[in-house]
Amino acid sequence: MGENLDCLSCYEITARLHLYIDRELNTQEIEIVQQHLTTCPHCECRFHFDMRVKRLVHDCCAIERAPQHLREKVMRIAHGEQVDIDPELAKKIKADWGGC
Template identity: 65%
Template sequence: MECLDCVEATARLHLYIDRELTAEEVEIVQQHLEGCPNCDCRFHFDLQLKRLIHERCTIEHAPVHLREAVMRLAQGERSKIDADLAREIKKEMKADLEGWR
C-alpha cells in the first residue's frame, strides 16, 4: 500500500468526498487522514462546505403554470405571446445586439 503526502491527499479529497475513488484509494486516503490532523481538518471543512452549498443552492421548483407552459411547448403546441411582451422582448434583444457592436 502506498503512502500519500499532504499534496496528493488534498488533491484526492473531493474525489473521496464524492465517493469516486476505488476501494484501495479510499483506504489510502483514510489512512492519511487518520495520521494527519491538517488534512483531516481540511477534509471536514471541504465536506461541510459541500453540504452547505448543496443545502443553499438547491433549485426550487418552477411554478406550476410555467412548467405546464414549457411542457406544452416541448410537445409542439404553439401558444400566443402577449403583443406588449413580444415588443418588449424584441426591444431588449435589439439593445443587446447594439451593445455587442
C-alpha cells in the same frame, strides 16, 4: 494514476479530497483516502472544512424550483407544442431579443 496508493502524502490526499467528496474515486482510492483521514488530523480537518464549504455553497446557491405550471409549459415547448404566453411577457421577450 501510476503511483503507489498505499503511501500517499498529505499533499496528494488533499489534492484528491474534492474527488473523494464528489464520489469520483474508485474503490481502492476511497479506501486509501479514508485510511489516511483516520490517521491524519490535519487532513481530516481539511476534509471537514471542504465539506462545510460545499454544503454552504449548495445551500446558498441552490436555485429555487420553478412553479409547476411554468415547468409544464417549458416541457410542452420542448416537445414542440404551441404554448400561449402572457402578451406583456411576449413584448418584453421581443424587446430583449431586439425584436427577432
